[in-house]
Amino acid sequence: MVPFAVENPAAARLAEERRRRFFIGPWPRASKWMLLAVLMLLACAVPVSVAVISIRFHERHEVEESVSASRRIALVLLSNFERTVESIDTFLTSFGDIRGGDAAEQTYARLRDARLPASVIQISFVSAAGAFITSNIQAPGKPFDLTDREHIRVHLDRRRGSDGLDREPPEGIFLSKPVKGRITGAWSIQFSKAIRSQQNELEGIVVASYQISDFIDFYRRLRPEGQGLIALIGTDGVVRASVTPEEHAVPIAGADIVPGYAGLTGGEGVYDASDPATGVSRVGYYIRSQRYPFMVVVAADRAEVLNQSREFRLSSIILASTATLTLFVIGALALRFARLERRLQRREAQADARRREARVLRAISQVPGIDVISVVGSETTRIGSGLKEPLGSLVEERVRSPEFLARARASDAPPVIVEHFARDGEEFEVQMVVGRIVHVAAEDGQDEDAAPDAIVVFAVDQTAKRFEENQLYQMSKMAALGELVTGLAHEINQPLGVIRLAAANVQTALAKGQPTQVVEDKIGRIIRQVERMKGIIDHMRIFGRRSTLRPEAASAANAISGVLQVIGADLRIEGIQLHTDIDPPEHLNVLCREDQLEQVLINLLLNARDALRSRQESDPGFQPEVWLSCKRQSPPDHPPSIRIVVRDNGGGIPEKVLAKVFQPFFTTKPAGKGTGLGLSVSFGIVRDHGGTLTVANDGTGAVFTITLPAHAEAEAQREVA
Numbered sequence: 001m002v003p004f005a006v007e008n009p010a011a012a013r014l015a016e017e018r019r020r021r022f023f024i025g026p027w028p029r030a031s032k033w034m035l036l037a038v039l040m041l042l043a044c045a046v047p048v049s050v051a052v053i054s055i056r057f058h059e060r061h062e063v064e065e066s067v068s069a070s071r072r073i074a075l076v077l078l079s080n081f082e083r084t085v086e087s088i089d090t091f092l093t094s095f096g097d098i099r100g101g102d103a104a105e106q107t108y109a110r111l112r113d114a115r116l117p118a119s120v121i122q123i124s125f126v127s128a129a130g131a132f133i134t135s136n137i138q139a140p141g142k143p144f145d146l147t148d149r150e151h152i153r154v155h156l157d158r159r160r161g162s163d164g165l166d167r168e169p170p171e172g173i174f175l176s177k178p179v180k181g182r183i184t185g186a187w188s189i190q191f192s193k194a195i196r197s198q199q200n201e202l203e204g205i206v207v208a209s210y211q212i213s214d215f216i217d218f219y220r221r222l223r224p225e226g227q228g229l230i231a232l233i234g235t236d237g238v239v240r241a242s243v244t245p246e247e248h249a250v251p252i253a254g255a256d257i258v259p260g261y262a263g264l265t266g267g268e269g270v271y272d273a274s275d276p277a278t279g280v281s282r283v284g285y286y287i288r289s290q291r292y293p294f295m296v297v298v299a300a301d302r303a304e305v306l307n308q309s310r311e312f313r314l315s316s317i318i319l320a321s322t323a324t325l326t327l328f329v330i331g332a333l334a335l336r337f338a339r340l341e342r343r344l345q346r347r348e349a350q351a352d353a354r355r356r357e358a359r360v361l362r363a364i365s366q367v368p369g370i371d372v373i374s375v376v377g378s379e380t381t382r383i384g385s386g387l388k389e390p391l392g393s394l395v396e397e398r399v400r401s402p403e404f405l406a407r408a409r410a411s412d413a414p415p416v417i418v419e420h421f422a423r424d425g426e427e428f429e430v431q432m433v434v435g436r437i438v439h440v441a442a443e444d445g446q447d448e449d450a451a452p453d454a455i456v457v458f459a460v461d462q463t464a465k466r467f468e469e470n471q472l473y474q475m476s477k478m479a480a481l482g483e484l485v486t487g488l489a490h491e492i493n494q495p496l497g498v499i500r501l502a503a504a505n506v507q508t509a510l511a512k513g514q515p516t517q518v519v520e521d522k523i524g525r526i527i528r529q530v531e532r533m534k535g536i537i538d539h540m541r542i543f544g545r546r547s548t549l550r551p552e553a554a555s556a557a558n559a560i561s562g563v564l565q566v567i568g569a570d571l572r573i574e575g576i577q578l579h580t581d582i583d584p585p586e587h588l589n590v591l592c593r594e595d596q597l598e599q600v601l602i603n604l605l606l607n608a609r610d611a612l613r614s615r616q617e618s619d620p621g622f623q624p625e626v627w628l629s630c631k632r633q634s635p636p637d638h639p640p641s642i643r644i645v646v647r648d649n650g651g652g653i654p655e656k657v658l659a660k661v662f663q664p665f666f667t668t669k670p671a672g673k674g675t676g677l678g679l680s681v682s683f684g685i686v687r688d689h690g691g692t693l694t695v696a697n698d699g700t701g702a703v704f705t706i707t708l709p710a711h712a713e714a715e716a717q718r719e720v721a
Contacts, residue, residue, distance in 0.1 A: 047323035051316040058309045063283055066224075066305045067270055070284035070298040073222050073230070074268075078287050078296045080218070081232060085191070085292055087117050088208050089173045092193040095206045099197075100128050104140035111136040119214035120191075122184050126152055126205040133204070138183050151176035151192040155205050169194060169202075175292070177238045177251045178212055187212050187250055189240055212250075215241035226304030227280045231258055235293040246278075258297050271299050371459040373399045375408075387461055391428050394421045395459045399432075408434045408455055433458040499526050553711055554594035556630050556642050557585035562594075563601045571605070571626065576612055581629040588630055589711035590642050592689040600685050600693070601628075603678040604646040604704050611650030611702065625649050632710065640710040641691075645703060652697035661695055 095114075098107055111123050114136060124135035130147035134140045146152045155169045176190035188209040195203045219230040223243045231242040233254040242248070244257050254261040260273035268287040274280065284299030371392055372383040380400045387395060398404055398419060408417070415435075421428040435456045503526060506519055560582060571578055582588075590597075605626065612624035627647045634640045653661060662683040686693040691708035 047320040047327075051320035054316050055309065055313050058312050059306055062305050062308045063302070066283060066300045067285055070224070070271075070300055071268075071287070073224075074285050074287045074296045074298040077219070077222070077230065077232070077298070078289055081294065081296065082289060082291055084117075084119075084210075085173065085175065088120065088191045088210065089193070091117050091120070091123075092173060092191065092206050092208055095123075095125075096195055098125060098195055098204060098206065100203045104134055108134040108136075108140050117208070119211050120208045121186060121188065121211045122181065122207075122209040124183075124207040124209070126207060128202040128204055130156060130205075135183060144182075149176070149179065149190070151179075151190040151207065152205060155192060155194040155202070175234070175240070175294070177234070177236075178240060179251075181209055184209060212241050216243055219243040222298075224284075224298070224300035224304070226301030227278070227282070228284075228300045228304070229257060229282065229297070230299075231297045233258065233261070233295055233297065235288075235295070237261070240294065258299075261297075264295070264297070271297060371395055373457045373459065374454065375399065375405065375457065376454040387430075387459060390423050391421065391430070391461060394423065394428070395419075395430055395432075399457050399459075405455075408457070409436070428461065431460045433460070499530065552591070552593070553589055554592055554597065555585045556588040556590055556597065556644060556708070557582050559594050559597040560601060560628065560630055560644075563598050563605065566598075567602055567605050571609060574609060574613060574624065575616075576609060576624045576626055579625065579627045581627075581631075583630060583632055587632045588642050590689070590708045591711055592708065593685075596685045597689075600682040600706065601644070601646070603682045607678065608646060608648040608650060608702070612648055615650050642708045642710055644706040644708075646706075647698065647703045648701040650701045652700070652702050653695065655697070658695065658697070662693070 091114075095110075098110070107125050111125060111134060114123055116123060116136070122135050122137055124138075125133045126146055127133055127143065130145060130152050131143040132138075132146050133143055147156070151174055154174050173191055173193045176192065178187050178189060180187050186209075188211050191208040191210055192205055193207075194205055197203055215232065219232075219241065220243045223230050227245050229242065229244040231244075231254065232240045233242075234240055237254050239248075239252050239254050239257060242252075242257055246257075248257060258264075258271075258273075259275050260271070264271065264286050266288070267290070268285065271282070271284045271286050273282060275282070281302040282299035283302050283305065284297065286295055286297040288295040371387045373396060374381045374383060380396070382392075382396050398421070415433060417432045417434060419430050419432060421430065435458070436454075506523060506526075510519065560580075564578075564580075568578070605628075608626050612626070616622050616624055625648065627645070630642065630644045632640060633643050662679050683693050686706055686708070689708060691706060694705045694707075696703050696705075
């Protein structure tokens, strides 16, 4: 015997005891190994996590130290720059008594003899009209125009800005962008200050040229290592002086060397940005001067800062690796011990499982009408003989077939399979419940006595049950035909009237000796009407005959056509407009009994007719309508299906009874006008063919939706609920 996954209370207690002894014992092999792997990873993740967190904290500390150092440097540079501006401002103020009317030679002598502040390479005097007069290194000569220079133009009387507004000249010192001197030929920052009379009239402008290279040499000595930078930037966004790893043209915008410059708001703060052009990430500090329109930015190369943590990082990694390796060794030993313990437990349970399986299968096999067939590998054993012959032999032969075994052992195989058999003109329907065996002894695939794959098939004869259901279906069909008698009589009466009239015309034509063509036309009309009546009567006979047990491939479109032959006249008599929207028949194949699908559609259409008739009685001006559609659906993640929708404008079903409409013997019709079986039978028919039947209200009436698997999928899913 093969251990079978059926437990009694004693076995359940035994299994629980095993779970307590080893908490992963009853799990499948893959799940156990997965859980153990996860636990090992979690255990090993502890030292790794500690190392990673320590490294992160150390790196964060190094970054914070770098920011603090950058702030100190920025404060030193800002203080130095403010003292420089203050000394030059004082120096330029000392020339505030020069007047435009003074002799140029006198002014030249005074400038030449002046003691210049450090890094100032030239002191110049410019007239109130913006013309260069003289400097300490340029004797008076022919004046030349300097109004194109920003540091001169800013001091001239009222000027118009780029926004169209008038600006007042600054009262204090003005610092220009870096410019190349026309006399010195050197790049410098121009410190300019206006000289005004007591009446506030512009007398001239005194200018000090500050050599940028001195700033840059000072900054270069303080610049952080690697790709760090120092920049002195005006509030106009133009760099006055900078030291970066790259060479830049002068002047240059602050955003070109300080990425994220636009976001540096407030008096001071941390600078943290990456240069998209070079990929260099920098972190530092910026401080804005409270006295002058400038800021200082000092930023260190983040990679260089993090290199300070290299030794600490290496030590942490070595320590974490050692701890992880130790945990792996301990875990491997624990796994080995657990595996040996589980093997002993399985061997202990194997004998008990085999005994329980034998008792359970033997007990089930004693139930009348049930056969139990055990399949181990390729060996098939029939336990008991609950099915009568020849059905028992047919079932055993079917279970032995490679096709059935492959289907039953598939991972996505349905637990219930319905099979049909026929012998000596008699048909049988058998429901087979397939159970896959859970092998206690083969959980890890390492025991030498591990059992092969096995299944157990429980076969139940459903022929009598299906016969009774067909009887009920037949009664429902007869009831539907009874309701359609008036419409069918009208449908047949029409061609009879045409035949009678055509026959009279033939008789008259023969009496008058009319041409043969006239007589042939009349006889042809008679033949067509006879064929029409024959089609109606034949379909009624097909619809009325007893259904077979075995479903066959059928077209939903053909079923709808047959329904319309039977019920179309009845709808026309009631004045109901029928709208159809049906896909081509070759796209609407399903695996079903076509007459039963017709029965479902007739039940739905008769219910729609009754609802419309009731509403028409209360509202004589109402126009009743029915919509019938049949479409193939092929959603991307689901198999194709056929969707049939019957909708009317009869007002719908009351919400309080909507959930009860498919219950047997439930009806909303008056007493004596409904059996309450139509929708219940319809629901069972659709369900037995692997589909669904649903109902809803859409605001104007009831909507019944039938969904059936398309033919190719239906053959693979012949399963009865």
